[in-house]
Amino acid sequence: MTTTYREALREAIRDALRRDERVFLMGEDVGAYGGCFGVSLGLLEEFGPDRIRDTPLSESAFVGAGIGAATAGLRPIVEIMTVNFSLLALDQILNNAATLRHMSGGQVGVPLVIRMTTGAGRQLAAQHSHSLEGWFAHIPGLRILAPATLEDARGMLWPALLDPDPVLIFEHGSLYNLAGELADDAGPVDIDHAAIRRPGADVTVVTYGGCLGKCLDAAEQLAAEDISAEVIDLRTLRPLDDATFVESVRRTHRAVVVDEGWRSGSLSAEVSARITEQAFEELDAPVERVCSAEVPMPYAKHLEDAALPQPDGIVAAVRKVVSGGG
Amino acid sequence: MNTAIAKHHTALLRQMLRIRKFEEICVELYSATRIRGFLHLYIGEEAVAVGVMNTLDASDALVTTYREHGHALARGVPMEAVMAEMFGRTTGCSRGRGGSMHLFDVKRRLYGGNAIVGGGLPLATGIALADRLRNESHVTACFFGDGAVAEGEFHECMNLAALWKLPVLFCCENNLYAMGTSLVRAQAQTDLALRASSYGMPAWAVDGMDVLAVEQAAQRAVETIRAGGGPCFLELRTYRFRAHSMYDSDRYRDKAEIARWKERDPIEALTVRMRDAGELTDDALKALHREVDDELQRAVAGAEAGPLEAVEDLTRFVYAEES
Numbered sequence: 001m002t003t004t005y006r007e008a009l010r011e012a013i014r015d016a017l018r019r020d021e022r023v024f025l026m027g028e029d030v031g032a033y034g035g036c037f038g039v040s041l042g043l044l045e046e047f048g049p050d051r052i053r054d055t056p057l058s059e060s061a062f063v064g065a066g067i068g069a070a071t072a073g074l075r076p077i078v079e080i081m082t083v084n085f086s087l088l089a090l091d092q093i094l095n096n097a098a099t100l101r102h103m104s105g106g107q108v109g110v111p112l113v114i115r116m117t118t119g120a121g122r123q124l125a126a127q128h129s130h131s132l133e134g135w136f137a138h139i140p141g142l143r144i145l146a147p148a149t150l151e152d153a154r155g156m157l158w159p160a161l162l163d164p165d166p167v168l169i170f171e172h173g174s175l176y177n178l179a180g181e182l183a184d185d186a187g188p189v190d191i192d193h194a195a196i197r198r199p200g201a202d203v204t205v206v207t208y209g210g211c212l213g214k215c216l217d218a219a220e221q222l223a224a225e226d227i228s229a230e231v232i233d234l235r236t237l238r239p240l241d242d243a244t245f246v247e248s249v250r251r252t253h254r255a256v257v258v259d260e261g262w263r264s265g266s267l268s269a270e271v272s273a274r275i276t277e278q279a280f281e282e283l284d285a286p287v288e289r290v291c292s293a294e295v296p297m298p299y300a301k302h303l304e305d306a307a308l309p310q311p312d313g314i315v316a317a318v319r320k321v322v323s324g325g326g
Numbered sequence: 327m328n329t330a331i332a333k334h335h336t337a338l339l340r341q342m343l344r345i346r347k348f349e350e351i352c353v354e355l356y357s358a359t360r361i362r363g364f365l366h367l368y369i370g371e372e373a374v375a376v377g378v379m380n381t382l383d384a385s386d387a388l389v390t391t392y393r394e395h396g397h398a399l400a401r402g403v404p405m406e407a408v409m410a411e412m413f414g415r416t417t418g419c420s421r422g423r424g425g426s427m428h429l430f431d432v433k434r435r436l437y438g439g440n441a442i443v444g445g446g447l448p449l450a451t452g453i454a455l456a457d458r459l460r461n462e463s464h465v466t467a468c469f470f471g472d473g474a475v476a477e478g479e480f481h482e483c484m485n486l487a488a489l490w491k492l493p494v495l496f497c498c499e500n501n502l503y504a505m506g507t508s509l510v511r512a513q514a515q516t517d518l519a520l521r522a523s524s525y526g527m528p529a530w531a532v533d534g535m536d537v538l539a540v541e542q543a544a545q546r547a548v549e550t551i552r553a554g555g556g557p558c559f560l561e562l563r564t565y566r567f568r569a570h571s572m573y574d575s576d577r578y579r580d581k582a583e584i585a586r587w588k589e590r591d592p593i594e595a596l597t598v599r600m601r602d603a604g605e606l607t608d609d610a611l612k613a614l615h616r617e618v619d620d621e622l623q624r625a626v627a628g629a630e631a632g633p634l635e636a637v638e639d640l641t642r643f644v645y646a647e648e649s
Contacts, residue, residue: 024459050459056489061482064448065455071437072387072456091479095442096449104430104438105421106643140644164646 027079098141134267155189172210200230370567373592377540415632444477473504491556534564
């Protein structure tokens with residue numbers, strides 16, 4: 001069937017609400033409004049206000065309430081409108097969700113799922129556009145997911161709800177209208193492994209989320225130049241599936257990491273470090289990174305485009321590593 | 327003398343003595359560097375924990391702060407398990423991972439000492455939400471200090487709990503100081519019950535130095551909450567006789583003020599009251615002290631003999647373990 005990323009997310013939520021009566025959705029405007037990005041449209045009518053709960057604008061209270069409800073035996077899905085707003089709930093996410101199990105000597109589990117929008121590309125400027133998933137991937141106790149395809153939008157939620165620990169799902173804002181074919185019986189997917197989205201032999205391009213499409217476009221351009229790029233979608237940002245991208249680099253001997261986060265102290269730095277730690281002797285060129293410019297995201301279209309990783313920049317980085325090595 | 331009342335008062339006195347003496351031993355152990363970390367003492371505030379806890383059922387939940395030895399003991403966490411936590415042993419109530427500020431006992435629905443001021447309120451609100459969604463009649467008691475009332479999380483949770491009529495008993499231990507900053511220097515409106523009542527929930531102030539007054543107020547609040555009336559807020563007016571922590575030289579409080587409050591010692595007050603009513607003889611009081619001292623001695627010996635976690639197990643309990 002033809003569907004969109006938004007509809008696939010909605011179907012995943014609907015499916016979870018049907019499968020398990022402990023599941024409920026809460027967040028700002030998830031009910032009567034239908035979700036800031038329309039993900040939960042129609043669910044209030046179908047499941048009622050106890051299970052599709054509109055909250056006041058109190059990120060810390062409703063994220064913390066999700067943590068408490070999860071601890072007490074329910075399976076909440078908490079929606080935060082955008083990653084920038086999640087900073088208002090950072091105390092609860094770090095000091096409670098990620099920490100309670102350890103601090104209690106294993107007694108308290110937090111089987112909570114938090115979904116939020118991340119990323120730029122829609123001219124929403126500096127308080128609605130950042131990519132902070134790399135920060136969250138720094139935190140032990142969390143699992144971080146970044147669905148970049150229709151299959152993952154449809155399939156990551158259920159295994160996330162089965163996870164006994166907190167899971168954060170980052171939905172890239174530019175993907176909601178992504179349309180395509182999804183199998184009628186599409187369902188839960190694996191959330192432990194990275195995926196090779198395009199096999200190749202000359203260079204490994206490691207990415208995730210909103211940059212996947214850009215990397216695939218770049219790979220297509222490079223194919224015309226006889227450069228065969230393998231594109232890896234990390235999918236799970238914590239714990240990182242090193243084995244998949246390191247194995248790829250052992251075959252291609254070159255790597256480019258593409259990350260919409262800022263470069264300094266980023267997830268791309270972590271991926272690059274793991275490649276050099278585990279496959280240094282296999283590299284024919286230094287690892288290259290393509291990241292967002294180190295600037296708060298500007299509004300003007302041409303400036304926003306210039307701040308973000310783009311296919312041309314990815315192509316240039318690949319050319320550099322391919323020509324730079326032996 | 328009414329025997330049932332005398333028995334009840336003796337139980338309250340015993341609980342307050344257990345907390346007082348536990349902490350007095352902790353001071354000695356701390357000074358001797360046998361226990362470390364932060365140590366926030368509850369001495370002077372015992373009537374609050376004991377009075378409230380006595381009105382809760384075993385199935386009710388509890389979220390508290392980093393000054394929570396009293397809450398844990400009054401809740402029924404074995405003294406040795408609390409003491410072993412102070413010693414960082416695997417036999418501690420948080421396996422030595424939490425320490426003084428993070429006492430947990432999920433079997434007794436104690437969801438921790440939270441050391442971020444205000445950080446426990448959202449958690450308590452969520453536990454209450456789960457109980458309400460499952461149509462359980464449990465109450466979640468949430469303890470915090472006057473300092474928390476200045477935090478955004480306090481106001482977010484007052485609003486959410488009142489809006490959704492959640493079964494939370496908000497227990498504000500107003501000891502007049504947020505670490506070293508007095509209430510009047512930090513809060514524009516110092517009537518804390520008034521502020522809570524602006525969210526449309528029953529809220530009133532209680533003499534937190536009188537265990538019977540605390541118990542009576544908590545009883546009334548718990549009944550309201552259990553009947554489906556939504557959250558209640560108690561401002562428990564109390565005072566810590568010791569400094570904020572063992573690192574605090576207590577320069578910001580007037581010695582005369584401390585002395586005035588010590589005259590209202592909740593343990594002394596109940597003792598006098600019981601003597602006057604003929605409910606407590608000298609011998610009975612001595613026996614009570616002896617009983618608590620014996621329990622403490624066993625707790626310290628047992629705690630110190632407890633095993634330390636193997637360093638190889640350092641990274642356990644970050645994620646769930648395969649069962």
